[in-house]
Amino acid sequence: MSAIDTERALLAPERMTQIVDYTLTHFEQKTKRSSSYEHSVVTNVHESTRARRQAEATRERKRVRGFNAIFATASIEAATRYYFAFHEAQRHLPEAQRLKIGMIYSYGANEAVDGTTLDDEAFDTDRLSSDARTQLEIAIADYNEMFGTSYDTSADKFGNYYKDLSQRLKNRELDMVIVVNMFLTGFDATTLNTLWVDKNLRAHGLIQAYSRTNRILNSVKTYGNIVAFRDLEEETNKALELFGNKDARGIVLLKPYGDYYADYAEKVTELLDRFPLGQQIIGEAAQKDFIALFGAILRLTNILTSFDDFAGNEILTDRQAQDFRSVYLDLYAEFRDKDKADKEAINDDIVFEIELIKQVEINVDYILMLVEKYRAAHGDGDDKELRAEISRAVDASPSLRNKRDLIEDFVERVTVDGSIDDEWQTFIAARREAELEAIIADENLRADRTREFIDTAFRDGAIRTSGTAITRVLPPASRFSADGGHGEKKQRVIEKLGTYFERFFGLSSNGGN
Structure with a gap:
């Protein structure tokens, strides 16, 4: 049977439906959507893409949730079938729950099926078959509707579509892109952590494709996921052996699930034996041992959650895990306060995995x-x-x-039959205003400009400590010249407004969520 015939057999609707269902079911698990982190994003994607000379990208840091993925297929026909299969599978879901999926391909080696080499990306759409081009136009029209753009497959717009899609993938605005060969060579995005593969890959082509996921970002993304719907184990081993000294640098396969689980089980058993909940951990040495042990468990759990077998086999109950996280955070606060109190104290031997704690935020x-x-x-x-x-x-x-005090005060005040959400919003709005008013009064700040500064921070998700905006909230210099100087005043105000922002950000639907 020829390779082309084999590929056609692999496009059986029943098989594709199973793959689509599996991908959708496990997408949040593989891309760690329970985790959030700060990421630098380009905010003027369309404007910078469409300009004759690419405009300087405007960047800002935003908090995003989880990572994204590429779905690699063996042919243009496979890509289009998968695109519409994912679309159909999500049709019944509310729009907010649907994955944002893009698709891109062009004419040429994209049609190759052996996966030995992956040609550099080309932007030739004129030689696509009429059907392939029509299907791509439909996908681009869906993309235009998602992002308010106006791309198509014409020569002057397709290249900009590629740039726009590429940047939105890096921004984490897209969840997944379906490709044939595009993005499997040379494309790097720290937000990309999963490659779903339904195509044959060999030798250098396999290394190139796998390498798309290996850009380390933070303690949550310490590795990439390859989810193969074909048996690529032998070809993977051959490729790593062949290119291991040079081109495969940075690609290291995870150990089998059982190895990680055995280590996890051993460490959890030690945790429960040495540090039972409800007993205080006495002495700095014991505290450091707990920090190291629980940190190791957090790292192992971070790896194990990518394995399907781990679901339902966690040893710690939800309550135990929650209580151990609380002890861990207590020690984090204690050691951080020690460092502040004694500037000569250096705790280089203590590593707190706070980003991993936030995975179960x-x-x-x-x-x-x-x-x-x-x-x-x-x-x-x-x-x-x-x-x-x-x-x-x-x-x-x-x-x-x-x-904590806000939540406890709210619990004390909640009425018998009012809307919990409405009461919470009213409560938080009142406390936000009262605490900001107190800062304005204490520091003699310009009220209107301070409120404008804070509203901007809640809108953007971060306090801006550089530029003129923070300076405009301060009173005239003559009013506080005897109060430690302008620099000290500015720093004190930044710290107070920063603490205020962290306290209320994410609590109110009015500029805080």
């Missing part, structure tokens, strides 16, 4: 759900346990700990 919606349950159970005997559950959840969250 508790959000405000979850807390409000617990408050709703607490209110319903009030007076029935279950309310004390629910109140304790709220406290545990807050203690286990790096981002909610500095909001």
Whole structure:
């Protein structure tokens, strides 16, 4: 049977449906959508792409959730079939829950099926078959609707479509791009962590494709995922052996699942034996041992969550994991305070995996759900346990700990039958205004400009400490010239507004979510 006939057989609808269903079911797991991190994004993608001379990209840091993926197919026909299969599989979902999927290909070696080499990207769409070009036009029209652009397959617009799609993939604005060979050579994006493969790959072509996922970003993305729907194990081993000294540098395969799980089980057993919950960890040496041990468990769990077999085989219960995270964060705060108090204290031997803690971050919606349950159970005997559950959840969250008093005050004030969400928004709006007013009064700031500065921070997701905006909130220099000087005043205001921003960011739908 020829390679072309084999490829056609692999396009059986039943097989493709199973692959699409598996991909959608496991997409959040593989791309770690429960994690969030700060990432530099280009905010003027369309403008900088369409200009005759590419405009200087405007960048800012934003918090994004999880990573994205490439889905590599063996032919243009396979790419288009998968594109429409994913579209159909998500048709019944609300728009906000659908993956944002793009597709791109061009004429030429994209049609090759052996995967030995992957040709450099070309932008020749004129020689595409009528059907292939029509299908690509449909995908580009979907893309235009998503992002308000106006690309097509014409010679003068297709190249800009490629640039725009490439940047939005790097921005984490797209969830997945379906390709044949495009993006499998030379494309680098730190946000890309998963390659779904339904094509034969060999030798240098395999190394090139696998390398798309190996750009390390942070402690959450320490490796890339390759999910192969074909048996590529032998070809992978051959390619690594052949190119291991040069071209495959940076590609190291993970050990088998069982190896990581055995290490995880051993360390969790040690954790439960040496540091039982409810017992204080006495002495700095023991504290450092706990920090190192729990950090190792966090790193192992981060790897294991990418394996399908791990689901349902976690040893720690949700409550145990939450309580250990709380102890870990207590020690993080304690050691950080020690370093601030004694500038000569250097704890280079202590590494806190805070980004990994944030993978299971508790959000405000979850807390409000617990408050709703607490209110319903009030007076029935279950309310004390629910109140304790709220406290545990807050203690286990790096981002909610500095909001503990707000949450506890809200629980005390919640009414018997009002809307929990509406009451929360009203409560937070009042506290935001009162605390900002106090900072304005204490530092004698310009009220209107301070509120404008803070509104911009909530809109952009970050406090801007450079530029003239922060200077404009300060009072005239003559008013505080005897108060430590302009530099000290400015730094103190930045710290206060920064603490205020961190305290309220993410709590209110009015510029904080």
